Amino acid sequence: MTDSAQAPASRPPFRGRIAQTLTELGIAEALSDLVLPAAQALPVAPATDRVVWDGVDAVTRTALLDAATADLGAPWPTPLARDAARYHRDGNREEYEHAVFRRQERVSRAVVAAALTGSDAWLDEAADGLWLLCEQSTWCWPAHDDTRARHGAVLATVTDPFLDLGAGELVAQLAWADHVLGDALDERYPGLRARIRHEAQVRVFDPFLQRQDWHWIGLDRPPHNWNPWIHGNVLVAALRLLDDSAVRARVIELVVDGLDRYVTALPEDGAIDEGYAYWWNGALRALEALDVLEHATGGRAALPARIGALRETVAFPHRCHLGGEWYLNLADGQARPALDQPWHALHRAARTVGDRDAEAHAAAHRDPSAPAATEISGLGRLLRGITDPLWRVARSDGSPLPRDVFWPSTEVLLTRGVAGFAAGLTLAVKGGNNDENHNHDDIGEIIVACDGVPVLIDAGRPTYTAVTFSPQRYTLWPMQSGWHSVPVIDGHEQDHGPSFAAAAVAARIADDDSGMSLEIAGAYPAGTVSSWVRSAGLDRSSGTVSIVDRWTPGVTAVQHLLVAGTVRPAPGGVLITPIEGTAEVRVQWDGPAARLTVRTLDDPLLREVWGESVTRIEIPAGGGGESRITVELVRAEAEEVR
Missing domain, CATH: 2.70.98.70 (Beta-galactosidase; Chain A, domain 5)
Known part of the structure; x- marks a missing residue:
């Protein structure tokens, strides 16, 4: 633990829907004691569990391996300083983010290829990508970084990292990769996992503990979709990458407190004012984080089915459905969003809360001739989608389209x-x-x-x-x-x-x-x-x-x-x-x-x-x-x- 992490900033605890439900379950004070060891804390089987990984359906397996094979021999996408600085010069954020996203997607494909095959060649590809992520100067997207306001810089200040959506996504990706490939990485690349933990500590855990002025927590205004997106990723990383039990417990405590602010602000009818397109990276992120927490506590912290607003928000996507590929869009949402959504995550949430209409809506998007999930939404969502046996066989006659x-x-x-x-x-x-x-x-x-x-x-x-x-x-x-x-x-x-x-x-x-x-x-x-x-x-x-x-x-x-x-x-x-x-x-x-x-x-x-x-x-x-x-x-x- 670094010196900066020894004296984290504090904030008054929040007592909302999650805290109340944990109290009703009798585990509010003992939550950190219930959390499983790192090796069992994440709800995906490691690559050593060949029953699970050999059971990935052939269509998904072929699609992912073909995509990963197409990467081989090509230069890795490289985020450049000139592209990072463009945000401050001409407002363009796409060039830099495109390189970052393509790099992370390639890492995800390599990690899954290594898990599917057990091949050293794929492990080498995965290790190359994980090392590049550790070497990347910043995990924060330039559009979010406060380095210019704090330091007058147009490039990230590596001694003062900003914890944003990009940093959250990347640290969770490293945690999922470490979880799935940990034993193989230790054997072939000893020291890489220690490097992952060091970078996670410096870039994510220390800032998370030091600063309590993150706008996405929701301390001074209602929280928005960044809250569950970042908190959920920090939770995954803490469960896997933090070896100090006291620091791990403190991070989890703050994550649950932060998620509580979002869940408590969620209206009873489950609506999202940003609309359908942002539900996937807002309310669904909260549901996914709480699903991870339930697994990590051995099923004791079972929350979504007990909280009305979470049950209702599971219905939000199918209630917004106009027909076909079209949805009611509000605010910055798109009326025809990308079809490549993590439908398996909606399906899993619907099963959890017992919403059969939402389950049918999700299952209507399970095409047996297409992969069960893709790398577009991140490594964690990819891993969960392709290893979910109920999603693999999900079928539906169509969306319910309520009147x-x-x-x-x-x-x-x-x-x-x-x-x-x-x-x-x-x-x-x-x-x-x-x-x-x-x-x-x-x-x-x-x-x-x-x-x-x-x-x-x-x-x-x-x-x-x-x-x-x-x-x-x-x-x-x-x-x-x-x-x-x-x-x-x-x-x-x-x-x-x-x-x-x-x-x-x-x-x-x-x-x-x-x-x-x-x-x-x-x-x-x-x-x-x-x-x-x-x-x-x-x-x-x-x-x-x-x-x-x-x-x-x-x-x-x-x-x-x-x-x-x-x-x-x-x-x-x-x-x-x-x-x-x-x-x-x-x-x-x-x-x-x-x-x-x-x-x-x-x-x-x-x-x-x-x-x-x-x-x-x-x-x-x-x-x-x-x-x-x-x-x-x-x-x-x-x-x-x-």
């Missing part, structure tokens, strides 16, 4: 025509406030999907740069309310901050009609309008969505609808051909024709989801104080009759 979902905590409603079917229109309405995690100015936003494909959309986020999380964030068009389906009132767009919020939110759910109404005047600068009540609903008998706005007469407005697909004028409105082969959608209103503004998408993330462009429909709403917009399907047979 109505309302999350009171985020004031979001999602409703469709019939449960279990994406056909027809699906409506989502958002309240909340304009200071949410990864916030967009979007109070009163309307999203409509046609046969599961978004038509009235939230664009989501562009590629992250230095501007994204800076004071200039709202200079980016996707974050502005003017590029969401909300009105521009008296020339004003919405403002951002916690006080700019919805009020009087009322959801209605019934067999014939579901919808939501809310007062959105408070989302706009003071004095813009005294009242603006937006109501949106789905009529199940006609399959029509209605958007009705009533506001203080005399205040003029323009209604904005952001659309993905081809838009063309039609009598009384427009016709939209969605970006996938679904039915056409007709949008109608009373009053003047709309202006169509086409925005070409030059950002690769946005193009990946929406194609070459999106269109903003700008409907003059006048100053009469009322506006009505309808959205309906136009099926092919109906078009023929017309």
